[in-house]
Amino acid sequence: MYREFYGFTEKPFSKTPDPRYLYLSRGHREALARLKYVLEEKEFAILTGEIGCGKTTISRALMDTMGESYRFCFVLNPRLTPMEFLRTVARSLCCDLPATSKEDLLQEMTDSLYRLHCEGLSPVLVIDEAQLIPDRDVYDEIRLLTNFQLDDRNLLSVILMGQPELRTILAAPQYEPFRQRVAINYHLKPLTLEETQEYLDFRMEIAGGYPGLFTPDAVQKIYEFSGGVPRMINLVATNALLEGFGREQSFIDAELVESLRSELIHS
């Protein structure tokens, strides 16, 4: 196996989310800092980014860093009707069996938000893949959730994350009331070439290997193939390690990465 061949104790570019492998590029660090602020101030934020850039990873990192006093509610697939959406949020905030009428449901949620507040807990609603929200009514419900207040302070922080098309959707005039409530609007970009190098070395070191296994020219090629998108970097790097093992090559050079072009780039 390539793992033993290159001296890794674990797979360096595995898909399994693991906080030890979290690499903080400038963009990831800034996104995290802004989201922390949003949680502290109980605000409303939108995080967009290209596919595979690390949005979901950041939401997990945020939960890991915020400590016990925050109660996270994740909506991972928001392809829901407004009622399904509210019931999903209610279930994760408080009630195992949320009410079926909207009026009762909203009352239950108000009560739970107030109760959490009294217990010193700050609820956080994270809606991932928000570009999949099917209709405007769900956005209206989200907007209304940000209205729950006590003494002029919100009772709930809301983070909406999604692919770049989320921005296009929300740019339409009918979303003006929604947009006005957004305190932080951050777009996560792919890694730069230098960050790609650091990312590769960082993950290899955590996995027990040595940095510098990829030559600078190889890193340049990985950057070219992946566009600096972490999920794509993982894919190219894993394929390069497999190929290197097959060739019994102790370093991964540009020629080896180039030989994967037809396998990895389909367009």
Ligand SMILES: Nc1ncnc2c1ncn2[C@@H]1O[C@H](COP(=O)(O)OP(=O)(O)OP(=O)(O)O)[C@@H](O)[C@H]1O
């Ligand atoms: N900062 C990071 N540190 C370590 N690994 C990362 C980081 N960002 C992304 N990754 C890796 O890239 C992969 C894709 O990240 P993630 O799923 O968070 O992207 P996403 O932006 O949510 O993608 P999608 O748009 O498809 O939902 C993850 O499996 C993770 O291993």
Ligand SMILES: [Mg+2]
């Ligand atoms: Mg994601």
